Amino acid sequence: MATTMSLDSPEIVLPGDYLPQLSPLLNPPQTDPETNTKPRSLRLGPGLTLSPSTPSTPILPYRYGTLNLLTHIKRPTASILSTPRHYHPSTNDPVLVTLLRTTAEQFIVQLTPYTPPAIIPFENYIINNAGTTASARKSRPNLPIGATIYARVSVVHKHLEAVELSVPDLNYGEVISQKNTSTTPSNQKNSNKKESQSTSVSSGTTGAASLANRAEVTPYILSISQPMTKLLSAEETLGKPLLSAVAAKVPFEMIVGRNGRVWIDAATQKEVIKVVRCFKEFDEAEAWNDEDGGLVKGREIVGKVCGK
Amino acid sequence: MTSSPLVPEISLNPLPQSDGSCQYTCPTSRTTILTSVNGPLEVRPKDELPNHATIEVIVKPGIGVAGVRETRLSSLIHSTLKSLILTNHHPRTLIQVVAQIVQAEDHTSLPLLLTPLLNCTILSLLIAGIPMRTVGWSVHLAVLQHPPKTVKTAEGQVFRLGRGGEDEMETEESEQIVVRNPNGEILGQAESSHTVTFSKEGEVLLIESMECSQGSGGQSADGQGWDISDFLRLAEEGKRICCEEGVEIIREALADRKVF
Numbered sequence: 001m002a003t004t005m006s007l008d009s010p011e012i013v014l015p016g017d018y019l020p021q022l023s024p025l026l027n028p029p030q031t032d033p034e035t036n037t038k039p040r041s042l043r044l045g046p047g048l049t050l051s052p053s054t055p056s057t058p059i060l061p062y063r064y065g066t067l068n069l070l071t072h073i074k075r076p077t078a079s080i081l082s083t084p085r086h087y088h089p090s091t092n093d094p095v096l097v098t099l100l101r102t103t104a105e106q107f108i109v110q111l112t113p114y115t116p117p118a119i120i121p122f123e124n125y126i127i128n129n130a131g132t133t134a135s136a137r138k139s140r141p142n143l144p145i146g147a148t149i150y151a152r153v154s155v156v157h158k159h160l161e162a163v164e165l166s167v168p169d170l171n172y173g174e175v176i177s178q179k180n181t182s183t184t185p186s187n188q189k190n191s192n193k194k195e196s197q198s199t200s201v202s203s204g205t206t207g208a209a210s211l212a213n214r215a216e217v218t219p220y221i222l223s224i225s226q227p228m229t230k231l232l233s234a235e236e237t238l239g240k241p242l243l244s245a246v247a248a249k250v251p252f253e254m255i256v257g258r259n260g261r262v263w264i265d266a267a268t269q270k271e272v273i274k275v276v277r278c279f280k281e282f283d284e285a286e287a288w289n290d291e292d293g294g295l296v297k298g299r300e301i302v303g304k305v306c307g308k
Numbered sequence: 309m310t311s312s313p314l315v316p317e318i319s320l321n322p323l324p325q326s327d328g329s330c331q332y333t334c335p336t337s338r339t340t341i342l343t344s345v346n347g348p349l350e351v352r353p354k355d356e357l358p359n360h361a362t363i364e365v366i367v368k369p370g371i372g373v374a375g376v377r378e379t380r381l382s383s384l385i386h387s388t389l390k391s392l393i394l395t396n397h398h399p400r401t402l403i404q405v406v407a408q409i410v411q412a413e414d415h416t417s418l419p420l421l422l423t424p425l426l427n428c429t430i431l432s433l434l435i436a437g438i439p440m441r442t443v444g445w446s447v448h449l450a451v452l453q454h455p456p457k458t459v460k461t462a463e464g465q466v467f468r469l470g471r472g473g474e475d476e477m478e479t480e481e482s483e484q485i486v487v488r489n490p491n492g493e494i495l496g497q498a499e500s501s502h503t504v505t506f507s508k509e510g511e512v513l514l515i516e517s518m519e520c521s522q523g524s525g526g527q528s529a530d531g532q533g534w535d536i537s538d539f540l541r542l543a544e545e546g547k548r549i550c551c552e553e554g555v556e557i558i559r560e561a562l563a564d565r566k567v568f
Contacts, residue, residue, distance in 0.1 A: 011563055012559055012562050012563050014434070014442075014443050014508065014555070014558065014559065014562075015434070015439075015440040015441060015442055015443055016440070016441055016442030016443065016507070016508055016509065017508075049394075049397075049439075051441075060441070062394055062397070062439040062440055062441070063434075063437050063438075063439060063440070064434045064437075064562055065567045066567050081567050082437055082567050083567055084327065084328070084435075084436055084437025085321075085326070085327045085328065085436065085437075086327045086347070086348075086436065086437060088437070114346075114349060114350075115348075115349075115350070116350055158397065158398060158399055159399060227566070288566065289565065289566050
């Protein structure tokens with residue numbers, strides 16, 4: 001039968017494949033009754049769905065990819081890892097969005113160019129540490145149209161009109177470069193976030209001295225593919241070869257949005273462009289698909305763009 | 309990948325801007341198809357379905373402008389995809405499939421185009437990450453009265469329809485020859501042509517059969533130019549090809565790609 005073939009090649013799971021790996025999690029062994037007091041429920045992540053009509057298994061993989069199984073004792077989770085080109089929002093994803101317009105109750109933002117706009121309701125927009133929301137007119141940040149907001153996906157439901165985002169704490173919010181020394185509260189918040197996001201890549205250079213000459217630097221928002229996004233957000237593992245190669249040449253800061261956008265800032269405009277070109281060329285060469293995870297290709301590109 | 313003469317050439321994601329694309333070249337007839345899948349997208353209000361995604365299939369001809377033939381092909385692909393795609397996962401959206409015929413021996417022949425179109429579309433859907441219930445594979449089988457003349461065939465492409473343990477083993481009917489993915493010339497000598505599509509689990513997704521001019525049409529009991537018991541055996545063989553070889557081709561094609 002076709003279902004037995006998935007055992008031979010455990011790498012790729014096709015839609016409709018029977019997943020024998022999940023059976024022990026669905027039916028916990030009855031041998032030790034004291035651990036069975038609390039039934040462990042298996043959580044299904046993206047790529048898996050319940051389908052009562054499938055004869056072989058109630059759990060149906062609906063995308064191709066590899067099975068990602070977390071056999072945590074309290075919360076076993078299974079999902080299908082795959083990188084489609086399209087960004088599918090899922091809850092708690094950090095995203096970089098562009099403000100399209102403001103209505104009476106919400107910010108209307110662009111999550112991806114190919115989907116209907118997403119919304120950030122004012123009651124989801126936390127503007128200070130006390131948890132004050134932007135609901136009150138006076139406290140609402142006066143964001144210009146086109147502003148970049150770092151937000152988190154809070155509600156995704158297929159039957160809802162729009163994806164709902166939130167700005168849950170001060171690590172999120174409007175993204176502006178540190179060159180803007182205006183007194184807006186978002187500036188302060190912004191620096192917090194950058195520390196948390198990009199300590200590993202900024203190599204401790206962006207000191208006060210470099211900030212002085214930053215008046216003419218404009219940060220760059222780069223659109224990248226989904227595999228590249230995954231690579232850059234995993235800065236300690238997948239993205240390490242590329243990020244450390246770039247950071248060794250040019251200190252920079254970045255904020256990665258899962259929706260395929262990266263915000264890049266550096267000390268000078270030239271350096272911003274250098275980093276952007278490194279990322280862009282790496283992405284266009286699809287170097288993440290290489291055997292070595294793009295190590296050689298990444299070095300080559302960095303050497304070409306930034307000089308030896 | 310094994311360079312068997314029956315394994316199609318598949319290039320995944322040749323189009324950088326689409327969500328999923330695939331170029332597929334049939335190993336024997338050299339029919340080349342390029343498909344792109346985009347979705348879920350915003351749907352036109354008049355096509356919007358409250359609980360399901362709308363599937364749109366556009367077939368673009370290799371030469372000339374699209375006409376009835378392309379509409380027919382796209383409706384066949386549409387009905388096949390409808391049973392594969394889990395449309396309730398993305399209600400009120402559009403899943404757009406565009407198939408371009410790049411190269412074909414005979415741009416007017418429906419059966420020669422249908423199998424590459426279907427296989428290519430299914431691969432593109434997988435790449436695009438469209439939610440699917442299962443995967444399918446299609447194979448085109450031509451039934452000939454005699455072994456194909458003056459045409460070179462690949463190894464394993466031609467087989468005989470076995471009729472196990474029957475008395476009339478030596479009658480001329482048992483001489484029936486089946487050619488997998490025939491090219492135009494073989495199809496011209498064929499008695500009947502059958503495009504069968506099966507899902508990985510062996511469900512029938514699409515059967516398109518037609519009687520060819522050269523065959524002894526109308527002689528069989530059902531009046532369709534072929535015997536129903538022959539057809540069932542043929543379908544069984546098609547099922548084996550789709551469920552075993554076809555699914556293996558999909559797996560091998562996708563195994564080269566890295567997932568994160």
